Amino acid sequence: MTSMLDGCTPWPEEFVDRYWAAGHWRGNTLDNLLRGWALQYGPRTALVRGGTRITYANLNRRADRMAAGFRLRGLRPGQRVVVQLPNVPEFVIVVFALMRLGAVPVFCPLSHRAAEVSHMVHVTQAVGYVGPSTYEGFDHTAMAAAVAAQGPFLRRVFTLEAQGATSAYGGLTVDASGCHYFPLGSIDAPAERALVRRAEQVAFFQLSGKATAEPPLIPRTHNDYAYQARAAAELVSLTENDVYLAALPAEFNFAFGCPGIVGTLSVGGTVVLVENSGPAACLPAIERERVTITSVLPAVARLWLDALATDHADLSSLRLVQIGGAPLHRAIAERIAPELGCPLQQVFGMEEGLLTLTRPADPDETVLTTHGRPLSPDDEIRIVDANGMDVPEGEPGELLARGPYTSRGYYRAPDHNAHSFTADGYLRTGDLARRTPDGNLVVTGRLSDVPRRADYGDRSGL
Template sequence: MAPMLDGCTPWPEEFVDRYWAAGHWRGNTLDNLLRGWALQYGPRTALVHGGTRTTYAYLNRRVDRMAAGFRLSGLRPGQRVVVQLPNVPEFVVTVFALMRAGAVPVLCPVSHRASEVSHLVRVTQAVGYVGPSTYQGFDHTAMAADIAARGPFLRRVFTFEAPGASSPYGGMTTDPSGCHHVPLGSVDAPPERALAQSADQVAFFLLSGGATEAPKLVPRTHDDYAYQARAAGELVSLTENDVYLAALPAEFNFTFGCPGIVGTLSVGGAVVLVENPAPADCLKAVERERVTITSVTPAVAELWLDVLPAVQADLSSLRLVQIGGAPLPRATAERIGAAWGCRLQQGFGIAEGLLTLTRPADPDETVLTTQGRPLSPDDEIRIVDADGKDVPDGEPGELLARGPYTVRGYYRAPDHNARSFTTDGYFRTGDLARRTPDGNLVVTPVP
């Protein structure tokens, strides 16, 4: 195993051996997996955004050329780049291209502003930023230029322009701080020989949940994330005939890989990216693209239920709706099946790893009232009291987890790690849970 990026906590060797022996980890990087998907599913539609359709073959070629363009711009393997894009095809292309170039994307919500973004740049020492020029009235380029002027790290700002928009920066420019501004569309060069990369290295960073403090960085490796997306796809019987709607932000773990975008691409399905999360737009997208699966929060599900009578969209293509991110009221859960005519799947997931899901064959009562069971047979779960002692089944306690896709530490955060991880590697989720007699979990996330 190659040394992990400085500031990350690796899995102990005995666990690495265990996860390899079980076939969970397979030693292939996510960007190299995309090459295989392009060969297998070349002419099929990979991404849909409005009236634009992107095939697997074109997606891989664009990733190849953008990766070469990033390297030509001076990005080096291991360097970090903050990616702050809405649900557009360029999000998927950019993330895979940065990974293919050997750089490490830091996935940042487009809603974050200077305080959060500057924190991410500082902690990761990010040399690059990819974001819209302006989005929903906010000037992201000016924010990035200000962050670059205040610190020594950020030196390349790649600006995404929506089709038809014009940039005040035009071609490549250099501002007074020495930061280069480059249109993302011009990051393009003939593909080079593929870099030799190791799948046990960090593929990208997700951000931890919690709105009361600066976001913590969650390092996800190629091996662990490929396994998570693949296993989640197998659990929901995902096939090339499925159409996944990315209705929540694409950089969320739930949307990106539970099975989400990565899982859908891994089987040759189509990913529909909805930039405007308005319920009417999402429901019309389900009808228009014959969406079969999506993942939303309880609040979004309730909005969809409330507006459906007025929108009158045909949702008959839906076979599964995943609900996570907060407790789902039983009354809402019962409305979903009747209103949408599809199966409900409840889940609990965190950027740090652990994913629990109800199974498609579970009894209705299980689906209506629990968050299911852990994704992997090698997920290890403990529910403990305030003294760290395991509580009996049925009793509530703090949920602890370790496993083949649950990280062993935050990035460059030793103080947080001392509080958030046990000495034997369990992640303290901070959420309350209890185990039902049939082994399912009822989780109550703590704000």
């Protein structure tokens, strides 16, 4: 795994061999997979946002041309670029374009401000930033300029212009620090010859959910993420007839690949993007686009259920609602099927990798009270006490995990790695869990010294 970026922890060779032999890893990059999806599903609708509809062929073509445009503006393979966008088609296009260029997107929550963005830029040595010009009254361009002024890395800022929006830096090409500014809409050039890259390379970085002053970054490889999204899509029997509502932030693992956006695109389905997870935006979108599957937090589900008392939206197209990211009270779980008219799937997951899910054929009691079983047959789970010893079956303890889509280390974070990973490669999740007699997992809380971010407002993610 020598082709991973310096600062990343590779899987040991014996595990690499195991995951290849099992067929989990297949050696294709995410951006190259998009080429295949475009050939197979070309005229089908890939992305929807409001009245905008983008076919698979158009999505692939725009990713191609934007990759060439980024290169024309000075980005190069191997460089890192912070991506901080709302749930708009440009998020998907930018991410695939950067991967196609060979650059590495760094997913950044839209709520983050200069301190957090600066941390991400400096850890990854990001040379580029992609964000809105302004969003909900906040000037992202000016923030990026402030980060660039700190030097020495950030030198390219690409902004998505909102209709009627202006920015303090909107008219500048280059500022006093030497940072160049470009409207994202201008990043377009004839497609170039495709790069040949390896699927064990880092596809993108996600931010850990750990509630620390400077959360570490997680490298996700093409191999591991393609497997995660594909396996999650297979588990819920996703097909080209499915329509996935991306109600939670696209940059979070739950919405991006559980199966989420990537899993839906992998089968030729349609992704509907909304910028707010509240019922006022989501319920009409479900009715209008005949959404079949979505992923939400418990708090969001409760808002939807309460809104249905007065909003009689037609949700009959729904066939599955995934709920995760926080404990789901049984009283809310019991309302899902009768009020939303579709089954519930409970999900426990984290950006670091591990996913456990209830199955469609599970008994009602299992779905209502557990987080199911690991996604992969090669997920290895341990539940241990404070001394790192396995607890008796059924007893609570800290959940440890390793597997074909669970990172072996954070990026350039040796102190975090020493605390968060065992010597034999298990991730210490910091979550308390127990196994039920039938083998399902129940996550009961967090260790007191390892909090996770708990409140993302309307843009929450797993």
